Amino acid sequence: MHKILAQHSTAQPAKSIGFCLAFLKLFDTPKSTLTRLQNNTANANKAPNPELGEIALAQSIYFKPVAFGTDLFEFFQAVKTQSFLKTHQIRFIFLTDYQNIYAYDFKTQESLDVSFLDLAKYYDFFLPLAGIEKYIETAENPADVKAAYTMGKLFDQLKKYNQFEQQTDLHLLNVFLTRLLFCFFAEDTAIFPKNAFTALLENHSTKDGKNVKSLLTELFRCLNTPDEQYRQKQPRFIAQFPYVNGNLFAEDLAIPEFDNRARRLMLDCAAMNWAEINPDIFGSMFQSVTDPQKRSQLGQHYTSVPNIMKVIEPLFLNPLKQEFDAIKMLKQGQEKRLQELLMRLSTIKIFDPACGSGNFLIIAYQELRKLEVDIFKELAQSQSMFSGISLDQFYGIEIDDFAIETARLSMYLAEHKMNQHLEKELGIHQPTLPLVHNSSLVAGNSLRLNWHEICPNNGTDEIYIIGNPPFGGSGNRSDEQTKDMEIVFQGFRKFKFLDYVACWFWKGTQYIKGTQAKLALVSTNSLCQGEQVAMLWKYVFEEQVFIHFAYQSFPWANNARDKAAVHVVIVGLSAQEEKHKTIYKLTDKQWFSQTVGNISPYLMEGSNIVIESRENPVGNILEMVYGNKPADGGFLLLSTEEKDTLLYSEPKAEKWIRKLLGADEFLNGGERYCLWLVNITEDELSQMPLVQKRIEGVRQMRLASRKAATVRLASTPHLFAEIRQPNEGNYILVPRVSSAERRYIPMNIISSDVISSDANTLLPNATMYEFGVLNSLIHNDWMRTVAGRLGMGYRYSNTIVYNTFPFPNASESQKAHIAELAEEVLLVRSDFPEMTLAQMYNPETMPAELKAAHETLDRAVEKLYREKPFADAAERVEFLFGLYEKLIRAEKQAGR
Structure with a gap:
């Protein structure tokens, strides 16, 4: 495709259909169809100007070259309603002036607005032409994915137009997008007047986008200013927006420049119904927005609500609901007990020490708020009640400062949605604005911070540690992560083969031991298998911390294409020895629970033996x-061809050649051989100069080693380094x-x-x-x-x-x-x-x-x-x- 683009990038528009024919050929369009197009016998409705390069292929594509400098989007608006498009079931519109391209997919309602030379990067947009439908990942709500895709295009355009490459520039762009996200959400959920932000963009920004920067600068300043006198001096279309605060618009950060394409993409974003989009996916959505490679795999970066519930339900949510149900059955003292339960909810602390963009915290917050509303309904004077659950009860640490900012925003929006839920259920209006800055979410390295300073634990506080920390096996850790492990496991004799996630379990153990706090984290299942069990769990048990519930290994279902690739466990820890513990098992796609006296580190009923x-x-x-270890640099090993070549020149070597089985040859077939020179004499060896040459290669390789043990083996270069072969x-x-x-x-x-x-x-x-x-x-x-x-x-x-x-x-x-x-x-x-x-x-x-x-x-x-x-x-x-x-x-x- 690159070659075709280069050939046509300097072409005069509307002179031939050569580019379109070459383009369709790439998608396996039948040769007969291409011939008929060239002869103008396949055009749907006989395109009006075929001699100028226009093509309309039924059930496929309408291709239209236009004059250089034409506003492609405006042209699209003019042609998209033409009757022949519907009559002949055209799937794609493709407009180009050979400098830029605007394409539209009528089935998915997606558009492509890119430069002509960048078309090859977006070939997948047109895969349906080859009979391959685009696989759109979903994360429970299709609107979530579409929002990520649309904002991703806006991110790309702003980055390209402003030539942002430096990390500081990209960070500013990320912050700018979080502010836009708030505005999109706010106008669809009654924080702003309905459609106020969209109307501001449509009615007060120029089509070329040149004044968008100044317009948004004024808007953001207004959102950060509580002074009513200031508002009275602003135009009505700015003054209508409320004071937001919460540090969301506090910094006067530079806003990127816009062109007409960026403005259109922003309006596309605003046109979506953001009330349908879940706040718990905002952070994951932004990962996909800012990384194009992740954009089509949104589910991989999103912990689904069902999986989060597996953590929080047995840890604290189910016990709270069971207490609520028990209170409802009381014949007297019910109101007092309900008030006590409300007070308890207002003091619980939820702490995610690897919170990412806050998914776990958001779901935990929403579930506690829902329970609170249910309690309100049981109380006669519910009309006068306001939520006592504060965002300050939710603590988090995340090494990515942008993720923390996204988590704060997502928590604000979750709070607003729960305020709406309260009003819908009980008619109690609890204002969301102004936002209150949440300082309990901290950017930093969780493994090097003192957790007690982030989320104080006085020993009797009701604290629940939750989350899905990074897994990181021993083979794919960075040097910085290895240093983290050395710090966390200082004093441990063996720890380097532990998965990185073990750090959070050990720090969590230190945090909860001797207290009322409890923990439940997602982990790789390998942490509860094999050698890692002895490296970690026996030390956890020595701290008098116990496993009080566990999910045995299951596939981490996150709606991603390769969702079965990762198998995980969930382990709940408590310093309080509980009489009854629960194991959850997945059998024939159904979850079953088993009550046991003790859960072993292998997550089955049994003692804590490792x-x-x-x-x-x-x-x-x-x-x-x-088996036998060669450590030979390959000189003692022979392929079939090498064996035959050696025997052709030195037939006496046949006595000393044996068939060799590695795991690959054993499992998958194939042949390999080795020189097995055990008990060979110097006289026999002297008669085989080619074998001697190979032995010299082994000697030199071993002498060059940095390992002293390997160097010592250079004294016997004719032998494998370690021999255990039975005779x-x-x-x-x-x-x-x-x-x-x-x-x-x-x-x-x-x-x-x-x-x-x-x-x-x-x-x-x-x-x-x-x-x-x-x-x-x-x-x-x-x-x-x-x-x-x-x-x-x-x-x-x-x-x-x-x-x-x-x-x-x-x-x-x-x-x-x-x-x-x-x-x-x-x-x-x-x-x-x-x-x-x-x-x-x-x-x-x-x-x-x-x-x-x-x-x-x-x-x-x-x-x-x-x-x-x-x-x-x-x-x-x-x-x-x-x-x-x-x-x-x-x-x-x-x-x-």
Whole structure:
């Protein structure tokens, strides 16, 4: 497309249809249609001036080149009502003077107003021409997304027209947009006179946009001035606007310059009904406005209301509602108790220490206000009551100062909407203006600030910490975030492999311990799996802080295209030991709750025991080891082509070449080889100069290493750095990383002649019985609970998974039965030689016969543990945890 644009950017308008034909060709328009267009036989209604380049293709596009300098928007207003557009179901209008473009999509009612040379950036606008409908993300309310898209176009135009590139300029533009957002919202929700702001723009700004800056300067000054004498001196169209305050318009910041396009886009924004748009999405909307790449993925930056409710309902909202319901059942003393509950609502503190744009705080505020209205309705004298819930009860910290400003604005607007709710329900008018500056929302690094200074906690205050802090696995943290972790976890022996979100749990633990405060945060599910459990939770429990409710792992549904990519948990903490605790489980797309005596750090019923890495297996079982580590710079490893080339020149090397299996070759097929020079003599080596050259490459690579241990290995450059290969027999190979989608980790029994790399773990001298147990569902469920994560996969480890797994006690006859069923699994696999292990164990392509063989094996292995079948994975793992505790106690009693 860039080439086509360059060819036509200097073209004289209205002379040929070459550009339009080339443009349509890019969208796979049939050649026959293009030919008919060129011959003017396909034009809808025979476009009036085809010889001047006009095209009208039925059910597709109306293309019209115009004279240079034509106001394209004005021209669009003139042509959009022409009858042939409707008659022939034209989808797109495309107007251009080859310097600028104005296009309109009648179906989505979206417009495109860009320079001609920028058209390639917006090709997706025209994808329906190729039969690909645009996927518009929604975040519960389609108006929210449309508002983000429209304001995003305004942001782009102002940035471009004013040539804003510096961060300070962009910050000023962001603040300006928040002020516009308030004005749009205010005129649709009775803060301003109805449509006052739109009328101001339409009636008192010039079409070229040149006086918009001065007009808005006067308006913002008026909104920040309480002096009535000042207002009396202003024109009526300015003086009609009220005093706002709240620091929203306090700073006299520069307003960007406008052109006609920016003015039109601002009017497009104003034309929307902002009363339909939820204040809790404003912050997320602004993320998408200011970052074009995020604009089409609004849902990814928006925590949905249902997910926020999962945090706040069990933490405080449901207990408050239950108390309200109990009071309503009282036969006497009801009014006093209701007044006490109202007083309680006015003293509760809600604190989000990673608040972003305030979504959690806004929903919490709105829900408390709704409850307050319900209480008012129960009181006879409700007509004289005003809300006692203040924005000052809602505290937040956010590192992005613009997000904090957006959060403040969103809270103001949420307050106004709840005042409207109060008036609608009870007829009580509670004025929103003037706004009161909210100083309880603070811009700063939450992990380096003293939370007690932001939200004071005297030990008896009713405080609830909520939020969805940044996750940040160990592989994708910035240097600054790593420094944050060093500060938060000062004194910890191991913490660097914790997810970044763990910082908020640990700081939260320190904040609530010994007090009435409680906490509930969203986290990556990996924080409650694998090695991270021992790194964090045992220290939390040592502070006498307990898990009082938890949501087990579930997909973070946020209406984004890849919403299933992130799985999270919600963990509620309290320093008050509660008799009954609740676990929420997602089963068959339905949530169920389970009341338990204690919630383990793995978010299941059980004790607070944590599974820590062990050097030796628990119980009397075979030892599993890591595969062989080359640390060779690639010189000892060979592709099939390299192997063949080497053997062609040095046939004697064949004795020393072995097949090599990394995890990729094992799972996906393919061949790789290695030089396995264990026990080679100097005489044998001297007869292979090409092999010697490779060995010298290893030596030089190891000598150049910054690690002393690697340098020492340069003395044996012909050998792998770490060798654990069994000398005889077979071994079970287990890849160290496996997809989280698989029900079973693919394993196999491999001959000791085949070398395994350190991408796998090995169980030497294993029998078919061990193979059967390791391939069972109960072992895989244990792995999913205690294994670490690597990206979206599980990281199988001998120290944390295998060494901690409680093998069943089995008789010789039982072992023989398991071995037979394990052999059947291998026989079924052999019936599908065309499939790789990755394909066989992909849930979507797993052969039914293989699945059946595994299920038979699963039932048999489970019977080794108990006769009664397990209900689900949680019950299997809970049972294994009980066995593990018994084994650990037995070890301690034996002094091991």
